Amino acid sequence: MPAPGASRRFIGVDLGGTQLRAALVNEAGSVVRAQRVLTDRAGGPEAVVAQIEALVAEMRDDATQAIGIGIPGAFDAASGVVLGLPALPGWAGLALAARITASSGLACVLENDATAAAIGEWRAGAGRGCDHFVYVTISTGIGAGIVVDGRLLRGARGQAGEIGHCRIADASDPCSCGRIGCWEAVASGTALGRRAARVAAAHPEGTLARLAHGVPVRAAHVGTAARIGDAGALALLAEEAVWLGYGLVNIQHIYAPERIVMGGGVSQLLDLMADGIAAVVRERLLPGFPHVPIVAASLGDDSGMVGAALRASEL
Ligand SMILES: [Zn+2]
The missing domain is CATH 3.30.420.40 (ATPase, nucleotide binding domain)
Known part of the structure; x- marks a missing residue:
């Protein structure tokens, strides 16, 4: 765990129909490191969840506190369950946030991808x-x-x-x-x-x-x-x-x-x-x-x- 007052870090994941991207980000919104892979569409949700878990394992450090995932579709905010992704079939009902928390031990929250981008620009960019x-x-x-x-x-x-x-x-x-x-x-x-x-x-x-x-x-x-x-x-x-x-x-x-x-x-x-x-x-x-x-x-x-x-x- 980081010392009290030390900068906390968070992992942001951008799940797209073509690319899956992840970054380790500090509290000011600066990217510490980032990685991208092609989304394994053919492998379905299980393969993509494994890709997310691998990226999280690669990105995280001792100061990492939580994970946010921007998804291209609808979700239940309270439960972290995906309700449907137009670009990626087969995801409806997947408890994505709970899955990532179970494998990483870190809190995880879902956000609509465009809303996530708005947060990024609002807090650390042109907005x-x-x-x-x-x-x-x-x-x-x-x-x-x-x-x-x-x-x-x-x-x-x-x-x-x-x-x-x-x-x-x-x-x-x-x-x-x-x-x-x-x-x-x-x-x-x-x-x-x-x-x-x-x-x-x-x-x-x-x-x-x-x-x-x-x-x-x-x-x-x-x-x-x-x-x-x-x-x-x-x-x-x-x-x-x-x-x-x-x-x-x-x-x-x-x-x-x-x-x-x-x-x-x-x-x-x-x-x-x-x-x-x-x-x-x-x-x-x-x-x-x-x-x-x-x-x-x-x-x-x-x-x-x-x-x-x-x-x-x-x-
Ligand atoms: Zn239309």
């Missing part, structure tokens, strides 16, 4: 000092973590903030949820990549097709092409900025944040879309609402695991 702020991640999907009146907004089963599935368009490709017109279906990195793939298919000699070089065109290729001035990529980002702007204005009308912090891969293109988003905000924001800063997450990919660790520090 520091705000009493009202929204973290929104624009990635494969769209999620949000919300702080209002200095408190996290979790809702029943931790499910508040599913803003990615608010309907925003009359028509779209099918959303990951199977419905049409969700914000996620038109503004996620997946949606941007899909539009870019169509442009690349129509212009096989164009910059996007050349950059992708035989692999599926993704949002990241759009960013690379736009930064070298490719007109097609800039047009794709202009359209993306409009879709993002609609959702960001909705967030401002519903939650009245002082700041919006954007994470996820698409946030790396925020500088290229700032003017387009600002134009939508000017057009649609109700009178009396201030134009709040929309900034990129300062912890980058670490927001979720840092936030999960800081959540564990409250135990």
Whole structure:
């Protein structure tokens, strides 16, 4: 055990459908060390629990007090039981927190992954000092973590903030949820990549097709092409900025944040879309609402695991 007054440390785990990440974090939210592995989807929940246990064993030290796990779905906060993860089948009913406590001897708490990322940015990142702020991640999907009146907004089963599935368009490709017109279906990195793939298919000699070089065109290729001035990529980002702007204005009308912090891969293109988003905000924001800063997450990919660790520090 650490000496009285010594810095306590916590392990934050970010359970994703593709990657499983863990970090040892101090009370200030600084990462001491971190590790990532590919989530063993094929192995199912038992294999992934074993992966989490291995990461915890690797990360922990004598000052480690507790573990927080950010999960991409619903959970029962009191019991630490997973209720369902859309991206990872077979997890419903798993007593994840109890399993990790039994194997590690450390207290463990579950948190929604977007809420965990919001905690990370609120306590140690770009949301520091705000009493009202929204973290929104624009990635494969769209999620949000919300702080209002200095408190996290979790809702029943931790499910508040599913803003990615608010309907925003009359028509779209099918959303990951199977419905049409969700914000996620038109503004996620997946949606941007899909539009870019169509442009690349129509212009096989164009910059996007050349950059992708035989692999599926993704949002990241759009960013690379736009930064070298490719007109097609800039047009794709202009359209993306409009879709993002609609959702960001909705967030401002519903939650009245002082700041919006954007994470996820698409946030790396925020500088290229700032003017387009600002134009939508000017057009649609109700009178009396201030134009709040929309900034990129300062912890980058670490927001979720840092936030999960800081959540564990409250135990
Ligand atoms: Zn949806």
